[in-house]
Amino acid sequence: MNNIDTNCVNSLRVVGAEMITKANSGHPGIVLGAAPIAHTLFTRFVNINPNDEKWFNRDRFVLSAGHGSTLLYMILHLSGYGLTMDDLKNLRQKGSMTPGHPEYGHVPGVEITTGPLGQGIASACGMAIAEKYMGAKFNKPNFDVINHNTFVLCGDGDLQEGIAQEAISLAGHLGLNKLIVLYDSNDIQLDGEVNLANTESTEGKFKAMNWNYLKVCEGNDCNAIAKAIETAKKSDKPTIIEIKTVIGFGAPNCGESSIHGKPMSAEDVKKLRNNLGYNEPEFTFNEEVKNFYKENVINRGSKACADWNKLLNEYKKSYKDEYDMLMNFIEGKYDLSNSNDIPTWEDGSQESTRKEMGKILDWISVKMPNIIGGSADLTASTMVKGADGIFSVENPVGRNIKFGVREHAMAAIVNGITLHGGMRGFCAGFFVFSDYLKPAVRQAAIMKLPSIFFFSHDTVCVGEDGPTHQPVEHLTMFRSMPNVNLFRPADSKEMSQAMLCAFKNNSYPTVITSSRQAIPNMAETNCDGVLNGAYVVKKAKDDKYTLLSCGSELYLCLEAAKKLEAEGISVNVVSMPSMFLFDQQSDEYKNKVLPKNSKVMAVEMGATMPWFKYADYVKGIDTYGASMPIKYIFDYYGFTVDHIVEEFKQNILK
Ligand SMILES: Cc1ncc(C[n+]2csc(CCOP(=O)(O)OP(=O)(O)O)c2C)c(N)n1
Ligand SMILES: [Mg+2]
Structure with a gap:
């Protein structure tokens, strides 16, 4: 030395x-x-x-x-x-x-x-x-x-x-x-x-x-x-x-x-x-x-730095279009405010929210040439892939990253892409395997990074693959993480809004989950409500009772409410795709959606814990799953309209 x-x-x-x-x-x-x-x-x-x-x-x-x-x-x-x-x-x-x-x-x-x-x-x-x-x-x-x-x-x-x-x-x-x-x-x-x-x-x-x-x-x-x-x-x-x-x-x-x-x-x-x-x-x-x-x-x-600024100035003169695009990347100028042509699905049509997620992402990839990401060897299942071909030595302008089965590095890499600036990273996997990458989501949350994590197969409805593949406690995990916005959309309208929100925001990570199975697109859902975290999808004559749900169970609650109504019991139905956003609303809004005097039953195919914040009774799943074809799952866990009606009567009406 x-x-x-x-x-x-x-x-x-x-x-x-x-x-x-x-x-x-x-x-x-x-x-x-x-x-x-x-x-x-x-x-x-x-x-x-x-x-x-x-x-x-x-x-x-x-x-x-x-x-x-x-x-x-x-x-x-x-x-x-x-x-x-x-x-x-x-x-x-x-x-x-x-x-x-x-x-x-x-x-x-x-x-x-x-x-x-x-x-x-x-x-x-x-x-x-x-x-x-x-x-x-x-x-x-x-x-x-x-x-x-x-x-x-x-x-x-x-x-x-x-x-x-x-x-x-x-x-x-x-x-x-x-x-x-x-x-x-x-x-x-x-x-x-x-x-x-x-x-x-x-x-x-x-x-x-x-x-x-x-x-x-x-x-x-x-x-x-x-x-x-x-x-x-x-x-x-x-x-x-x-x-x-x-x-x-x-x-x-x-x-x-x-x-x-x-x-x-x-x-x-x-x-x-x-x-x-x-x-x-x-x-x-x-x-x-x-x-x-x-x-x-x-x-x-x-x-x-000064030399680079000079170089950039010359670049601007020689390559004006590329320069403009580079600036758009660096300044994150791409926005999704004009979302009129976002893919939509007819009310009443049946589709899995994972397919909707994939199609909407393809649409966003066109609007935002600065996003890059992919799946952990589950593209065909999660439906999440980047655009423009596979990112590789031969094709470094591909935006689809083949992460392989490397969930933990995948999520940390998404954080690195986002931290680098100029680009936004996203990734995807099965929801149950979010366990494999949770520490990287925590890093994103601590840094308030807008990394985006997509997960499909968000309930025990995975079915035959059995308990190792059936998420139960995972929704609780992400909902309990400070700074993390977990969306669990109920249909395509909610999915599109959740995804727009994720890619527009710059101040926290977003986790979006989707269903494996097809579920109905509902006339009752709406886009605006999603941004408030929760909203009323069916208003009853009075506020005495509420069924509170999200994701693939929302339509079951709507059906259950109709059945109860036919028996003269009037029930509000509330969709809550994001507890994170709902908790940020005014007391006035919260009280409008979940009136203090209303008796609330929450319904979700996952651990009951997070719902006790809002509900008097929770219908959930506090055991590990079981392997069987999906057609038996609903009955096995009691997630049918009849079961919900019955439990409502026993625990809310009593
Ligand atoms: C995931 C994780 N596990 C454990 C720790 C606690 N820890 C911090 S440094 C360290 C030892 C690491 O050894 P090395 O990288 O060789 O550091 P050195 O002792 O040479 O400074 C441990 C166990 C940590 N920070 N992160
Ligand atoms: Mg050492």
Whole structure:
């Protein structure tokens, strides 16, 4: 290492240790071990501009090992992102700008919220997909207007996660050569040595998955790290650079798992300073270090940004139409306000909502050339696919991503596409297998990302496939997740409105479920009501009783209400496709839909729990399903008009 690199790296090490010790919380191991990696990457490669944080062609950096947040905060501080030394001193404190793990939307310069290991690297694949698609679509000879890298810093734990393996496999298959993973390979994790849990060869594994593998044997050698990154940038495959580091480098207990996540004592920080020969005062980056970052991150990045703006200006002159379209992508200008020609179905016709979902998505794909996505090997079942052919090495302008049976990575990739900007991601699977991707939906929810998740086969009506394929508790799971809008539409009108709402919104993830079986399109449903979350589909003479439902059970409730009416019992019927939206309505509206004095029976083929918020009695399914043809299912679970009428009489009229 030359002098200046040494000074910078040692400052990052000491100030990082001081931050964590002051907070009495944090992870010194990665900060001390991986400081040269982050330093080399940011001062020599990452093109970012703190004065134009959202500069579209900036390199994306993903700290997949989110427990290294301290390192990222120091780099952002030195790179002019507005984090002050006081912010650094406030690490992990209440209301601070430097929370425990990097938080997107809260800390300037943070591209993605990380912490749950594996999510970052998978979402980085999504960013690289968006970059590849947009580059292929918009670049012209001498005009590489979309041309940036996605860099990842990850650790052993990231690579152990299943989601990472799914994503790595897909990234290799898709030839995402702008994706460069820097692997902080220190042979240590929280519980001890990595070899207590791992045997495989990283090199063999990555090569087998069509990656370019490079190794740096000395993690303190900034030049060697830089050389590897240079090589990686020229690769036609994604690259992993395995960099051998020592966890907690410089600390008395370096190389041991005890330095992973335990703040150092003041005494040990002193020893660290001694070991590194470091004499600056506490919490100090000296002028030399500050100037180096100013020159090599801020100025270098600002120049790259200015050059890009010039290039874009020339592009505008030479390729006006493409330029306009690129701007529409970047600004998300495509809207669905003119939805007159959206596919519709006749009242009274029978159709599964999954088929309706697929047709409406095809229509949206035409209106919005910036959406991209697909299914987890279930296109024929979910009916969800992207447009313009399959996205691949040969056809990088295809918008249909063949995710394979990799649900978890799929959802995190959708988050990455959406985070990249310019594009919107969506994906699909069987509702029961939403379990496989829930952590990525949670990430979207925490980040308030408008990722879209479609699920078909939303009830036990899956039938013959049996309990493993029959969702029961899944609606409860998504309805209980903060910031997630779960729609369960009852027919095509509700489906179209839910989908328009999902693609129009920019501030939260949407989950839309659909039925496997055909259900009637009902004259009583309407589009406007959907946006209020719930609405009255059949008004009774008085408000004494209400049947509350959604999805494929709504029509059963309408039929049950008719039957009760014929017996002189007047019942309101309410459709509630989105509890999330209904809960946001005024008390006045809520009271109009569900009058306080009305006795409410909710009906849904799923766990009863969420409905008790609104209902006096709930008819649901609180057991796992059973394998049988669908024609027996309704009777078996008591979801027929007669059963509903009977239970209503017993539990509401009593
Ligand atoms: C999904 C998930 N599981 C567990 C954790 C808790 N955790 C954070 S870091 C870590 C150890 C990871 O080891 P490694 O990536 O090698 O990090 P190092 O100790 O080298 O810093 C664990 C278990 C987590 N953040 N996310
Ligand atoms: Mg490790």
